Amino acid sequence: xxxxxxxxxxxxxxxxxxxxxxxxxxxxxxxxxxxxxxxxxxxxxxxxxxxxxxxxxxxxxxxxxxxxxxxxxxxxxxxxxxxxxxxxxxxxxxxxxxxxxxxxxxxxxxxxxxxxxxxxxxxxxxxxxxxxxxxxxxxxxxxxxxxxxxxxxxxxxxxxxxxxxxxxxxxxxxxxxxxxxxxxxxxxxxxxxxxx
Numbered sequence: 001x002x003x004x005x006x007x008x009x010x011x012x013x014x015x016x017x018x019x020x021x022x023x024x025x026x027x028x029x030x031x032x033x034x035x036x037x038x039x040x041x042x043x044x045x046x047x048x049x050x051x052x053x054x055x056x057x058x059x060x061x062x063x064x065x066x067x068x069x070x071x072x073x074x075x076x077x078x079x080x081x082x083x084x085x086x087x088x089x090x091x092x093x094x095x096x097x098x099x100x101x102x103x104x105x106x107x108x109x110x111x112x113x114x115x116x117x118x119x120x121x122x123x124x125x126x127x128x129x130x131x132x133x134x135x136x137x138x139x140x141x142x143x144x145x146x147x148x149x150x151x152x153x154x155x156x157x158x159x160x161x162x163x164x165x166x167x168x169x170x171x172x173x174x175x176x177x178x179x180x181x182x183x184x185x186x187x188x189x190x191x192x193x194x195x196x
Contacts, residue, residue, distance in 0.1 A: 012064075012089050012132035017099035017114060035070070035152045042152075044068045053082040053148040054110035062088065062146040066130045076117035076155035077126060082148035084108035089134050090147055093127045094119070103147060104134035110150065121157050 035041065037059040038050070047066040048059045059068070079092065087103025092114045101114045116126075133145050 012135065013100050014135070015089065015100050015102035017092070017101045019112070019115075030075070030155055030157055033154050033156065035072070035154060037149050037151055042068055042070045051148060054080070054150040056150060058082070058148050058150040060146045060148045061130060064130055064132045066147070067127060068149070069125065069127050070152060071123060071125050072152070072154045073121060073123050074154040074156040075119050075121050076115065077119075077124070078112045078115040078153040078155075079126075079128065079149070080111065080151045080153065081113040082108070082110055082150065083113055085137060086145045087113075087134060087137070088145050088147045089131045091127075091129045091131055092116070093129070095124055100131070102134050102136065104136045112153075117155070126152075 036057060038057050042059075044059060045061075045065075045067045047061045047063045048068060049061065051058045051060040053060070077094070081087075081103060083103055083105040084107065085104065087105060089100065089102050089104075092099045092101055094116050097116075099114060099116075103113050128147075128149070130147050137145065
């Protein structure tokens with residue numbers, strides 16, 4: 001199990017993150033894989049509850065300090081959440097680099113609340129931590145504030161590495177077997193010619 005860090009309730013910091021669009025032209029061979037909120041690879045602190053938002057299963061929490069952690073290999077990650085009047089401020093940390101994100105929006109909407117791209121394709125750890133209510137939220141909605149997380153989208157380079165890792169391994173094994181078999185036939189043919 002990945003460790004959770006301690007976060008204290010108190011003054012909610014101002015957002016440092018501004019939504020920015022993904023690169024216009026993705027790398028050739030890049031593939032996206034969706035990792036749903038209920039995927040067992042995502043580890044949640046005890047405050048997170050099963051819920052249903054954005055047309056599917058999700059996880060929701062409202063307490064400052066509530067966290068979840070996910071490890072992934074890929075060049076980009078997108079966090080899909082329910083955005084709206086009840087959105088909270090949260091931190092999104094990848095490998096020690098932290099963004100402060102305000103999930104408040106004036107209209108209800110399901111979409112990307114945070115993203116990070118231009119990562120190398122190594123193993124990364126993302127930690128999401130609720131910090132508290134948005135300063136933009138009307139007082140009437142803060143009692144209902146929550147972070148409703150539906151999924152991550154992870155972009156991996158190559159032929160769908162994140163989604164098809166087992167298939168790629170099988171293809172590689174088959175190629176090795178075919179090459180070995182082909183070399184055996186060639187060697188046998190050369191040996192036969194040498195004795196003729």
